[in-house]
Amino acid sequence: xxxxxRGTSAGLxxxxxxxxxxxxxxLGVREHAERLVHRGTRDGFRAANAAGRRFxxxxxLARPARQQRPRPATAFDLEPTEEQAMLIDSFGDYAANVLRxxxxxxxxxxxxxxxxxxxxxxxxxxxLGVPEELGGAVAERSAVTSALVTEAxxxxxxxxxxxALAPAAVSTALGLWGDADQQATYLPSFxxxxxxxxxxxxxxPGAVFDPFALATxxxxxxxxxxxDGVKALVPRADAAELxxxxxxxxxxxxxxxxxxxxxxxxxxxxxxxxxxxxAATGRVRLDGVGVGPGARLGGPGEYADCVRLGRIAWxxxxxxxxQGALDFLIPYxxxxxxxxxxxxxxxxxxxxxSDLAIEIEGMRLATYRAAALADRGADLARPAAIxxxxxxxxxxxxxxxxxxxxxxHGYVKEHPVERWYRDLRAAGVLEGxxxx
Numbered sequence: 001x002x003x004x005x006r007g008t009s010a011g012l013x014x015x016x017x018x019x020x021x022x023x024x025x026x027l028g029v030r031e032h033a034e035r036l037v038h039r040g041t042r043d044g045f046r047a048a049n050a051a052g053r054r055f056x057x058x059x060x061l062a063r064p065a066r067q068q069r070p071r072p073a074t075a076f077d078l079e080p081t082e083e084q085a086m087l088i089d090s091f092g093d094y095a096a097n098v099l100r101x102x103x104x105x106x107x108x109x110x111x112x113x114x115x116x117x118x119x120x121x122x123x124x125x126x127x128l129g130v131p132e133e134l135g136g137a138v139a140e141r142s143a144v145t146s147a148l149v150t151e152a153x154x155x156x157x158x159x160x161x162x163x164a165l166a167p168a169a170v171s172t173a174l175g176l177w178g179d180a181d182q183q184a185t186y187l188p189s190f191x192x193x194x195x196x197x198x199x200x201x202x203x204x205p206g207a208v209f210d211p212f213a214l215a216t217x218x219x220x221x222x223x224x225x226x227x228d229g230v231k232a233l234v235p236r237a238d239a240a241e242l243x244x245x246x247x248x249x250x251x252x253x254x255x256x257x258x259x260x261x262x263x264x265x266x267x268x269x270x271x272x273x274x275x276x277x278x279a280a281t282g283r284v285r286l287d288g289v290g291v292g293p294g295a296r297l298g299g300p301g302e303y304a305d306c307v308r309l310g311r312i313a314w315x316x317x318x319x320x321x322x323q324g325a326l327d328f329l330i331p332y333x334x335x336x337x338x339x340x341x342x343x344x345x346x347x348x349x350x351x352x353x354s355d356l357a358i359e360i361e362g363m364r365l366a367t368y369r370a371a372a373l374a375d376r377g378a379d380l381a382r383p384a385a386i387x388x389x390x391x392x393x394x395x396x397x398x399x400x401x402x403x404x405x406x407x408x409h410g411y412v413k414e415h416p417v418e419r420w421y422r423d424l425r426a427a428g429v430l431e432g433x434x435x436x
Contacts, residue, residue: 055189055242055260061180065131065187067141078368083138084145091149094123095156100324100416103157106278107419110270112163112236120164121195125149129172129435134183135191136175143309143374146172146436147316147367154320155327158423159278161317162433166235166279169313169435170198173244173256173306177298182258186242198242201231201284202307202432211246211307211431214254216286218247225249225296227257227289235433237268237282244297245286246306246432253300257291265289275422276430306435308384309374313434315367315387318395318427322360325402325420329353333405352401359394366390371436392428399424 080088098116106112128146130136138145146168153161171190174183189196204215216229227247234240241261249255259266271283298306333344333353343349370383399421403410410417 055185061133061184064178064180064183065133065175067129067131067136067175068139078365080148084148087145088148088152091123091152092155094119095153095161095320095324099153099156099160103160103278103416103419104413106157106160108277110272110277111280112160112278116160117164117197121167125153125164126167126171126190126195128168129175130187130191131175131183134187141176141375143312143371143436144368147312147371150313150316150434150436151320151323151364151367154317155324157278157324158317158321158420158426159276161320162235162276162279165313165434166200166240167195167198169200169310169433170242170244172435173200173297174258176305177256177302178258179294181294182297186258196241197236197239198244199234199237199240200244200306200310200432200435201234201237202246202310203232203234203430205230205232205283209431212254212304214246214248216245216247217250218255218257219250221290224290224292225257227259227286227291229286231284231286233271233273233276233281233430233433234268234284235276235279235281237284238270238280240268243284245284246303249296249300254303255299256297256303256306257295258297259286259289259291259295263289263291273426275419275424275426305380307431308380309435310432311384311388312367312370312374312380313436314427314430315363315370315384315391316436317434318391318424319360319363319367321420321424321427322356322363322395322398325398325417326353326356326360328416329356329402329405349405352405356398356401359397363387363391363394374436388427395424395427396421 098119102113102116106116124137127135127137128149129141132139150161150165153164167190171187174187174190178187190198202211203209206215214229216227216231218225218227227245229247231245234243243259243261243266245257245259246254247257261268265287266289267285267287268282269285271281273281330353333349334342336343344353366383366387370380370387373383374380399417402417403421406415406417409415412418
């Protein structure tokens with residue numbers, strides 16, 4: 001019996017003794033205790049399953065599975081397809097009715113509730129980038145669809161969206177660049193009932209981080225590689241079972257590696273930041289982590305694409321959160337009264353609101369254009385940089401102005417704008433973690 005099985009067995013014995021105790025009835029707390037037991041049993045089994053997970057190929061693939069690219073459009077069209085419109089409605093409702101009500105508590109706790117992560121997985125977020133042959137949801141590769149889903153989720157809360165989307169970054173990377181063995185080993189888990197916690201780790205600690213000048217290194221060692229370095233602000237790092245790690249491969253350049261969390265030499269510690277606190281960001285240290293020859297995921301060219309697709313994803317996050325802030329501000333300025341009239345009647349407020357709406361539309365257009373070019377296989381260096389830069393600058397302005405428009409209300413946690421202000425700064429700072 002391994003450690004996981006012994007822990008589960010001991011937990012069940014303790015729960016059984018608790019359930020048979022008459023003390024609960026005398027204290028009148030049996031109903032409350034049973035709810036705690038039920039929740040603890042459920043979470044315990046979920047944790048035990050995760051801790052005991054062993055990634056192994058259920059079947060061998062003759063060649064890597066890839067999603068098809070959509071046919072090039074004859075004109076640039078921003079009108080969502082019928083399928084995309086359904087996804088926008090579904091994820092938008094989920095963001096408004098589930099993520100936003102839970103955001104304040106998740107931000108304070110620096111973690112996303114397991115129930116929300118499980119429901120997010122049930123929506124199929126992690127399989128959008130998985131080929132159909134391995135249980136994926138869509139036949140065609142679509143960065144635009146991923147950007148729309150990311151935007152919709154971020155409109156509820158950026159921190160919870162980051163936590164929910166983290167496994168999708170790993171599954172999308174494997175779908176795009178994984179070889180047949182990597183896909184057969186890992187992707188079926190993302191299409192199953194228990195989606196593994198996983199993270200794409202590119203960002204590193206430091207004042208000014210350049211993703212193309214990595215301090216994390218990898219060197220060939222026999223048939224495999226040895227990785228050394230530190231990754232920062234990794235979503236749900238403590239719970240992750242699988243990482244895709246960016247490292248500078250000696251003699252070649254920046255490269256991605258698939259690293260299981262149980263690998264020797266890999267350590268994790270909490271690293272809460274001013275924003276995205278619901279994503280439970282952490283720091284991952286790699287001290288002589290040895291991986292096999294099959295751990296390498298693509299090469300420097302694929303890594304460059306990964307960075308650029310990640311920047312488009314962060315732009316979409318900024319658009320979604322900014323739109324959520326604007327949707328909150330409109331009724332507030334119409335209902336908030338000062339000097340006998342709504343504050344929206346003041347030109348300074350009205351003009352500020354219209355400026356924010358215009359800036360958000362500009363961010364959205366640049367983001368959709370970059371995602372559409374990704375679907376066409378175009379060079380993404382310039383459009384991804386434009387979308388990211390616009391979303392970073394204007395997103396921070398939206399957050400700052402939202403706090404200012406609420407005055408004293410904007411500075412307290414009773415209203416969500418202070419959290420959006422903190423979260424929106426991440427769009428201009430973080431690299432990796434997300435992928436479209």
